[in-house]
Amino acid sequence: MLAENPKIRAASVSIGAALGLAIAKLIIAVSSGSMAVMASAIDSLLDILMSGVNFMAIRHAEQPPDRCHPFGHGKFETLATLFQALVITGSGGWVIYEATTRLTDGRQIAGLEQGIGILAFSAVISWFIARYLSKTAKQTDSSALEADSLHFRMDIYSNLGLMVGLLLIRWLHVYWLDSALSILVASYILHEALQLIKRSMTDILDHQLPDEIQQQIHQLIRSHEGPLAGYHGLRTRRAGSLKIMDFHLEVCKEMSVGEAHKLADGLEKRIKKEIQGADIIIHVEPCEAKDCPGSEYCLLTKTRISQS
Numbered sequence: 423m424l425a426e427n428p429k430i431r432a433a434s435v436s437i438g439a440a441l442g443l444a445i446a447k448l449i450i451a452v453s454s455g456s457m458a459v460m461a462s463a464i465d466s467l468l469d470i471l472m473s474g475v476n477f478m479a480i481r482h483a484e485q486p487p488d489r490c491h492p493f494g495h496g497k498f499e500t501l502a503t504l505f506q507a508l509v510i511t512g513s514g515g516w517v518i519y520e521a522t523t524r525l526t527d528g529r530q531i532a533g534l535e536q537g538i539g540i541l542a543f544s545a546v547i548s549w550f551i552a553r554y555l556s557k558t559a560k561q562t563d564s565s566a567l568e569a570d571s572l573h574f575r576m577d578i579y580s581n582l583g584l585m586v587g588l589l590l591i592r593w594l595h596v597y598w599l600d601s602a603l604s605i606l607v608a609s610y611i612l613h614e615a616l617q618l619i620k621r622s623m624t625d626i627l628d629h630q631l632p633d634e635i636q637q638q639i640h641q642l643i644r645s646h647e648g649p650l651a652g653y654h655g656l657r658t659r660r661a662g663s664l665k666i667m668d669f670h671l672e673v674c675k676e677m678s679v680g681e682a683h684k685l686a687d688g689l690e691k692r693i694k695k696e697i698q699g700a701d702i703i704i705h706v707e708p709c710e711a712k713d714c715p716g717s718e719y720c721l722l723t724k725t726r727i728s729q730s
Contacts, residue, residue: 651709
């Protein structure tokens with residue numbers, strides 16, 4: 423059931439955590455007037471939006487293939503990642519603009535103790551949530567949850583950095599540091615958003631799977647037991663958590679359809695066992711080479727046929 427799906431459960435936890443942190447930060451930001459805390463609150467509000475988008479995208483992505491989507495719905499996760507990256511880019515730009523405006527105005531802030539407290543609390547909560555999301559993302563190979571985990575990891579560093587900045591403001595009374603720190607955090611957010619855009623566009627444009635996964639596929643095919651004559655034309659791409667691949671498998675031309683199917687089916691099961699989320703199409707071709715690696719099997723098959 424979808425309710426028992428670890429990806430959906432992780433997305434639900436993410437929404438709840440982001441909502442609680444955003445409300446607390448907004449209250450403190452409004453009361454203290456700290457742009458640094460406000461920047462952190464905006465980031466938490468984005469986490470709510472992103473977690474909500476992830477929740478809906480994962481629900482759709484986990485639906486089984488249907489007549490209109492024979493390859494499944496995995497691209498919903500990819501689109502969710504791209505949407506998150508674009509929204510984060512916009513929010514980072516707004517924080518930089520607002521912080522720059524405050525630098526020129528020379529506004530001061532109050533309630534530093536409250537701001538320091540909420541940032542410290544937020545960093546601790548974000549650490550636990552980021553760890554949980556990262557673990558689930560690795561187990562399920564979910565790009566959307568990986569992006570969500572990145573948001574909370576960013577929160578840890580940004581909250582700790584802003585907290586140190588507020589401590590320095592309290593001790594040294596250098597109020598412009600509040601806006602300066604906000605600009606630094608926003609710049610970091612923009613950098614990470616660009617990385618998310620790059621990854622999502624890679625999946626949308628059907629870029630091949632990473633080299634290490636392709637090498638694993640090659641190794642699994644070469645080491646598979648059976649009268650394989652060779653293979654060629656390996657193509658790979660990603661759709662959410664799904665790793666789609668197809669290739670041509672050369673077998674002894676004397677093999678029956680049933681024998682060739684059994685051989686290809688065994689290889690497909692082995693790849694799926696070793697590579698999580700693998701979706702495989704194998705096109706079987708007869709080996710026509712005179713020095714075919716399966717020639718011994720061919721001779722045995724011919725002998726069997728002639729004796730029948």
